[in-house]
Amino acid sequence: MLDIAALGPNGPYRTRNRTTVADASGTPALELASVPGLVVSHWIDQLRGSAPLPVAETADVLSKAADVFEGQELLGDDLEAHERRVSALTGTPVTVVRECDRLITATLRDVGRAPSAARPTGCAPAGTAVRDAPSAGAAWCRTGDVFAVHAAGNSPGVHAMWPEALALGYRVVVRPSTRDPLTPFRLVTALWQAGVPTTQLVMAPCDHATADLIIERADRALVYGGQDVVDKYRNRCDVRLQGPGRSKLVVTADAERRSGLGLAGTGALYHAGTACTATTGVLVEQDPAGFAGELAATLRKVAPAGPLDDEALLPCMPEADAERLAAAVMQQAKDATVHLAPRVERLGGEGSLATVTPAVVELTSPRSPALSYEAPFPCVWVAPFERDAVDVLDGSLVLSLHTEDLELVEAATRLTSVSNVYRSRPTSWVHPDVPHDGFLGEFLMRAKGLAHGD
Structure with a gap:
């Protein structure tokens, strides 16, 4: 060792x-x-x-x-x-x-x-x-x-x-x-x-x-x-x-649905679903049940693989830990519609290496506590969205809105507990000029008034 x-x-x-x-x-x-x-x-x-x-x-x-x-x-x-x-x-x-x-x-x-x-x-x-x-x-x-x-x-x-x-x-x-x-x-x-x-x-x-x-x-x-x-x-x-990031994607009725599914899939799988900017919740204005089903069909195709495989998209862990994660998600989903249940896949080799496959769960309300439940693997909670209830989006590290409604984007930027607001980008999108939950310098530094003579 x-x-x-x-x-x-x-x-x-x-x-x-x-x-x-x-x-x-x-x-x-x-x-x-x-x-x-x-x-x-x-x-x-x-x-x-x-x-x-x-x-x-x-x-x-x-x-x-x-x-x-x-x-x-x-x-x-x-x-x-x-x-x-x-x-x-x-x-x-x-x-x-x-x-x-x-x-x-x-x-x-x-x-x-x-x-x-x-x-x-x-x-x-x-x-x-x-x-x-x-x-x-x-x-x-x-x-x-x-x-x-x-x-x-x-x-x-x-x-x-x-x-x-x-x-x-x-x-x-x-x-x-x-x-x-x-x-x-x-x-x-x-x-x-x-x-x-x-x-x-x-x-x-x-x-x-x-x-x-x-x-x-x-x-x-x-x-x-x-x-x-x-x-x-x-x-x-x-x-x-x-x-916890509790990062969310909103897909409104006026947005192109296929690209919205792409944004949800990309965000869910980002860094094997373990990052705080990975998509946890998806709020859909039109037919959330259909959206959840289509997203589940996409994520069902993700194949289990060991961490050293260049094709791996899921986190690996001891089998007992994987079993606990999957059971915890199913407990959260007991009153919801499970479109894609998480499975524990044993990967073989030395020890008890396993992975958890993606999960997609449909909720009846965006106010369900499960919408903010984070699991350290790709796990997405889909809920209905109404534009006059923007407050349900608060408490998100990243909020991405796939919409043509710029007034909705403006309203989202005014939410005090949202750190980053994107339009039609995955919640996992990064750029060196865009701060992650604010600039670190804001926390480490301060402006100190200064004056001196000539």
């Missing part, structure tokens, strides 16, 4: 307490260090006392890190071997892992793009010296020094976000998911080798109590988790939550 150390201010750190991490078949695959609270607290003190890299130098350093991430052997793996190992460990299709790694390196090479987009036009760029700033205006300044990341394990792509904090002068502590410690280990190591001092970036695997301590000791924290995590931190202005 691999031995994965923590990465502290003095380099790799091996602990007596360790966590055994199983792969997608349930077979033990690696031993992961577990850093105690006192040690992590000391690390955060070291990070806080370390001067950040000059902002002007970070672009070159992070671009070099992309080269290291792609081109160097780390833990004995080149990038291709790393991606196959992550896929086998997490059950994520290897094509998704490759896509996420390309996103990470593209972000490292263009790290100034998002901070520039987030910065108010009235502010001088971060790192601007007072002598070079306007005599009267505003500076774009950090709201703290230490940024904590409690990473998710559902997608390696979550690690494309936090390097922006390094570019803004933060010192960063990453608490990896036990499901995927390999991606942050490779990324942190690449950043170190590229020139980010170890006293500015650490990776601290730890238990839940120590994870809470990291949040308390940091100035700002990015936290991924389910509804329980959202409920725990929802009133914390120093915590940015990345919880």
